[in-house]
Amino acid sequence: MKKKILIIFLIVLIIFAATLSSASANGEVCVDIKPGSDPNPVNVKSKGVLPIAILGDESFDITAIDPSTVQLASPLHDDVVADPLRWSYEDTNGDGYTDLLLRYKTQVLIPFTVTTVAHGDEMELQIVGELKAEFGGIPIVGSDVIIVLNKMYNGD
Numbered sequence: 001m002k003k004k005i006l007i008i009f010l011i012v013l014i015i016f017a018a019t020l021s022s023a024s025a026n027g028e029v030c031v032d033i034k035p036g037s038d039p040n041p042v043n044v045k046s047k048g049v050l051p052i053a054i055l056g057d058e059s060f061d062i063t064a065i066d067p068s069t070v071q072l073a074s075p076l077h078d079d080v081v082a083d084p085l086r087w088s089y090e091d092t093n094g095d096g097y098t099d100l101l102l103r104y105k106t107q108v109l110i111p112f113t114v115t116t117v118a119h120g121d122e123m124e125l126q127i128v129g130e131l132k133a134e135f136g137g138i139p140i141v142g143s144d145v146i147i148v149l150n151k152m153y154n155g156d
């Protein structure tokens with residue numbers, strides 16, 4: 001009986017390990033700001049919405065991420081983060097794998113740009129969050145770059 005329980009435990013452990021990709025094991029995820037756009041120009045004064053996707057692939061089930069923990073951050077401003085307005089699961093890049101699409105108010109970028117960038121500059125943005133508890137609650141991070149538009153001078 002103990003042997004059967006051990007075998008079942010090992011099978012469950014193998015299945016669990018298979019659901020974690022190398023991306024989730026080290027916490028790095030692939031992020032695409034404005035899916036389908038490259039480069040990613042963003043008017044920081046826009047009153048619109050900025051789409052940001054965390055990309056799934058054959059080795060990473062995107063549904064392992066806890067969307068309630070995902071925030072937009074800047075490597076230059078540790079104290080400034082933003083929560084998404086909403087999120088959904090969809091294939092944003094046409095590769096056949098489900099992605100996590102998050103939507104942020106574009107104006108949340110204003111604190112990220114104060115005195116650090118000017119109009120036309122590249123700026124790295126990060127997505128931070130965690131996997132769901134059943135997947136170990138591992139912290140995740142990924143980044144992409146935007147081109148800052150409509151910022152005429154530092155401090156604007």
